[in-house]
Amino acid sequence: MYTCWNGMNGRYTMGVPLIKFDSYMAVEQAETPLDIVFVSAEVAPWSKTGGLGDVVGSLPIALAARGHRVMVVAPRYINGKSDALYAGAFDTGCRVPLDMGACGTQEVAFFHQHSDGVDWVFVDHPSYHRPGNPYQDENGVFGDNQFRYALLSLAACEAPLQLNIGGFRSGSPPGFPYGDKVVFVANDWHAGLVPSYIAGKYRRAGVYKDARCIFAIHNLSHQGVEPAATFSNFGLPEDWYDPLSWEYPSWASINGPAVNILKGALVASDRIVTVSQGYAWEITTPEGGWGLHGVLQARQHVLNGITNGVDTAEWDPQTDAHTPAPFCANDLRGKADCKAALQRELGFKVNHEVPLVGWIGRLDHQKGPDLALEAVPGLAARGCEFVMLGSGDAEYENAMRAAEAEHPASFRGWVGFSVPVAHRIIAGCDILLMPSRFEPCGLNQLFAMRYGTIPIAHATGGLRDTIQDYSPYASEPSGKGTGWTFSPPDPGSMLRAVDAALETRWHRPEEWQAIMRNGMTADLSWNRAALQYEQIFNWALMDAPVRAY
Numbered sequence: 001m002y003t004c005w006n007g008m009n010g011r012y013t014m015g016v017p018l019i020k021f022d023s024y025m026a027v028e029q030a031e032t033p034l035d036i037v038f039v040s041a042e043v044a045p046w047s048k049t050g051g052l053g054d055v056v057g058s059l060p061i062a063l064a065a066r067g068h069r070v071m072v073v074a075p076r077y078i079n080g081k082s083d084a085l086y087a088g089a090f091d092t093g094c095r096v097p098l099d100m101g102a103c104g105t106q107e108v109a110f111f112h113q114h115s116d117g118v119d120w121v122f123v124d125h126p127s128y129h130r131p132g133n134p135y136q137d138e139n140g141v142f143g144d145n146q147f148r149y150a151l152l153s154l155a156a157c158e159a160p161l162q163l164n165i166g167g168f169r170s171g172s173p174p175g176f177p178y179g180d181k182v183v184f185v186a187n188d189w190h191a192g193l194v195p196s197y198i199a200g201k202y203r204r205a206g207v208y209k210d211a212r213c214i215f216a217i218h219n220l221s222h223q224g225v226e227p228a229a230t231f232s233n234f235g236l237p238e239d240w241y242d243p244l245s246w247e248y249p250s251w252a253s254i255n256g257p258a259v260n261i262l263k264g265a266l267v268a269s270d271r272i273v274t275v276s277q278g279y280a281w282e283i284t285t286p287e288g289g290w291g292l293h294g295v296l297q298a299r300q301h302v303l304n305g306i307t308n309g310v311d312t313a314e315w316d317p318q319t320d321a322h323t324p325a326p327f328c329a330n331d332l333r334g335k336a337d338c339k340a341a342l343q344r345e346l347g348f349k350v351n352h353e354v355p356l357v358g359w360i361g362r363l364d365h366q367k368g369p370d371l372a373l374e375a376v377p378g379l380a381a382r383g384c385e386f387v388m389l390g391s392g393d394a395e396y397e398n399a400m401r402a403a404e405a406e407h408p409a410s411f412r413g414w415v416g417f418s419v420p421v422a423h424r425i426i427a428g429c430d431i432l433l434m435p436s437r438f439e440p441c442g443l444n445q446l447f448a449m450r451y452g453t454i455p456i457a458h459a460t461g462g463l464r465d466t467i468q469d470y471s472p473y474a475s476e477p478s479g480k481g482t483g484w485t486f487s488p489p490d491p492g493s494m495l496r497a498v499d500a501a502l503e504t505r506w507h508r509p510e511e512w513q514a515i516m517r518n519g520m521t522a523d524l525s526w527n528r529a530a531l532q533y534e535q536i537f538n539w540a541l542m543d544a545p546v547r548a549y
C-alpha cells in the first residue's frame with residue numbers, strides 16, 4: 001500500500017502502488033539520497049508526443065527506486081481526450097501568483113499524485129486547457145507556447161518551496177516541502193528558463209543557494225527562439241537579457257535580435273546532459289549544433305551523454321498487454337504468432353517466410369519518413385512487406401496514403417498515434433527501419449531489440465551508440481552484433497543494409513536468431529542510466545553553482 005496526499009480533504013489516502021519496475025524493491029540504494037526535481041513539457045502516461053514523455057515517465061522512477069526523493073513537474077493538460085488520466089492527481093489547494101513581467105501576475109494551481117515512489121506534480125493554468133496535443137492543434141503550433149512554458153518553468157521553481165508533499169521517505173513525518181536544496185533536471189527548451197530563474201532571480205534573493213540545475217537535451221533542433229521584445233514576458237531581472245540574447249541565423253525568415261531559451265539554459269546550467277555519448281559529441285560540431293555548437297564547445301567540460309533506457313514494465317514481450325502472444329529469448333514461438341497476427345491485421349497474407357519490416361515515428365524530416373517511403377519499391381522488389389506508423393506533417397501523411405494505393409500488396413501506411421499499434425509492430429516485425437537524419441538517442445531501436453526485431457538504422461547519434469553492427473566476417477560470427485547501421489542516410493545505402501540483413505536471414509538463420517537474442521538480452525534498463533545521472537548530480541554538487549552572470 002502507499003499513501004497519497006489528497007489536497008481536497010487534507011488527508012493522505014491509501015492506495016495500491018503502481019510499481020513499474022520489477023527491480024523497484026531490489027535495486028541498490030544510493031549512498032547519498034538527493035532531492036531531485038524534473039521539469040518537462042511531457043510525462044508519460046499523462047502526456048506524450050514522443051520520447052521526451054517516455055524518459056520523464058521512467059527515469060524519475062528508477063531514481064526514486066535508488067532512494068532519492070523525486071518530484072516531476074509538468075503541465076496539467078486538459079484537452080478532453082486524456083483528462084481521465086489525471087483522475088489520480090488531487091488538488092493540493094496551493095495557489096501561487098507568478099510574476100510573468102509584461103504578461104502580468106498569473107496564478108497557478110498544483111495537482112499531486114504519489115505513485116511508483118515519485119511525486120508527480122501537475123501545474124494547472126487556463127493556458128493548458130485546450131484541444132490538441134501539448135504544443136499544437138489542427139491549426140498549427142500554439143502562438144503562446146513561449147508564455148506557457150515560461151510559466152511552467154517558474155511554477156516548477158515554486159513547487160519545492162510551496163508544496164507540502166514531502167514525507168514519503170520512510171521515517172519522516174509527512175507534509176513538508178522539499179525545500180531549496182534540490183537538484184533540478186530541466187528537460188529541453190520548454191523547461192529551459194529554470195536555470196535562468198534559479199541563477200538570475202531566486203539565488204540573488206538568497207533562495208536556492210545550494211541548488212543545482214542540470215539541463216537535459218533530448219532534441220537541440222527546437223530552441224524556443226522568439227523576438228527579443230518577448231524577454232519582458234519572463235519576469236527576469238533586466239540584466240539577465242544577455243544570457244538569453246541571440247541573433248536569428250541568416251537562413252531564418254526573420255532577422256534581428258531574439259531571445260533563445262535553450263541557449264540561456266546552456267550558459268546558466270551547472271551541468272548539461274544529452275541522451276547519448278554520440279549526440280553529446282555531434283552537438284559540439286557545426287553540422288550537429290544547430291547554431292549552438294560554439295556555446296556547447298565552451299561548456300564541453302560539463303557536457304555528458306547518457307544513453308536512455310527502456311521502461312521494461314511497458315516493453316516486455318513476456319507480459320505485453322497489447323500483443324497476442326508472449327515470448328522471450330529462450331522461446332521465440334510467440335513472436336511468430338505476433339507476426340502472423342500483425343500480417344492479418346494489416347491485410348497481408350499470413351506467411352512467416354516473408355520478411356516484415358516496420359517504421360514508427362513522428363512524421364518529421366528528422367526521422368527520414370521520406371527516405372523510408374522512397375525505399376518502398378526497393379523493399380517490395382526484395383519480397384518484403386513494409387508497414388509505417390506515424391503522424392505529423394500532412395505532406396508525409398498523404399505520401400503514405402499514396403504509397404499504400406500504389407503498392408497494396410506490400411505496403412501499409414498507418415496514419416495516427418497509437419501506442420497499442422506501436423507495440424504490435426515492434427513485436428510482430430522482423431526488421432525495424434530507422435533512417436533518422438539525426439537521432440539524439442532513439443527509443444524504438446531499443447524497444448525493437450527487446451522484442452527480437454532487428455534494427456537497421458542510420459549510423460548517427462544514439463543509433464550508432466546502441467546498435468552493434470553484425471559482421472559475418474567477424475571471428476565469432478554468431479556471438480556479436482544486434483543489427484545493421486548504414487551511412488549516408490539515403491535509400492540506396494539503407495537498401496544495401498537491408499540486403500545484408502536479408503542475406504543473413506535467408507542463408508544463416510541460426511546467426512539471425514543469435515542477433516535477435518543478443519538484442520533481447522542486452523542491459524537496456526533505466527537503472528543503468530539512473531546510476532550515471534546520479535554521478536552527474538554528484539559532480540554538480542561538488543562544484544560551486546555556475547555564476548556566469
Ligand SMILES: Nc1ncnc2c1ncn2[C@@H]1O[C@H](COP(=O)(O)OP(=O)(O)O[C@H]2O[C@H](CO)[C@@H](O)[C@H](O)[C@H]2O)[C@@H](O)[C@H]1O
Pocket residue numbers: 049050051052054055218219275308360361362389390391416417418419422439440441442443444462
Ligand atoms: N505514431 C505513433 N504511434 C505510437 N507511438 C509513437 C508514434 N510515433 C512515435 N511514437 C513513440 O514515441 C516515442 C518516440 O521516441 P523517440 O526516441 O523517437 O523520440 P523523439 O524523437 O520524439 O524524442 C527525442 O527525445 C528522445 C528521448 O530522449 C530521444 O530518444 C530522441 O532521439 C529525440 O529525438 C517512442 O515511444 C515511439 O514508439
